[in-house]
Amino acid sequence: MSQTRKNANETAEERQERLFKESVANHATRSEKTAWARKQANLQKFVKLKVNPIEEHIRDTQATLVPLYDEVNGMREEMVSSCIHPFDMLVVDGDYCICRFCNKKLAKPIVMDEE
Known part of the structure; x- marks a missing residue:
């Protein structure tokens, strides 16, 4: 000690x-x-x-x-x-769509209204 x-x-x-x-x-x-x-x-x-x-x-x-x-x-x-960018993995961010799986930033396409 x-x-x-x-x-x-x-x-x-x-x-x-x-x-x-x-x-x-x-x-x-x-x-x-x-x-x-x-x-x-x-x-x-x-x-x-x-x-x-x-x-x-x-x-x-x-x-x-x-x-x-x-x-x-x-x-x-x-x-x-x-990656096919599945619907449930896509997040809209302003003018872009981001795939949460592959983190790719995609330009938002022009969508025509469905009537």
């Missing part, structure tokens, strides 16, 4: 910083520091035993998704290159 805090060749600024940290850290009693260190060790153990395996599983699952995402991206790129 004891820590060597003073550096042999510390500057005046480093000394001031160390003294400030010591004054803040010394407000707790020795038993409080021991209890807190025990809690910290328990937290680290909990993370190591419970959290890390789940995170590792998530990373493995994400790694299996990468090729699937690449395939989806390839399929989407093919669809963008041959």
Whole structure:
């Protein structure tokens, strides 16, 4: 639990910083520091035993998704290159019509009134 805090060749600024940290850290009693260190060790153990395996599983699952995402991206790129600009993907913006799927800006055609 004891820590060597003073550096042999510390500057005046480093000394001031160390003294400030010591004054803040010394407000707790020795038993409080021991209890807190025990809690910290328990937290680290909990993370190591419970959290890390789940995170590792998530990373493995994400790694299996990468090729699937690449395939989806390839399929989407093919669809963008041959986009038919479906009705439900079109948005009118002033004098233009924008396809939300391929982001192409299309000139709005002249429409004759249907009678």
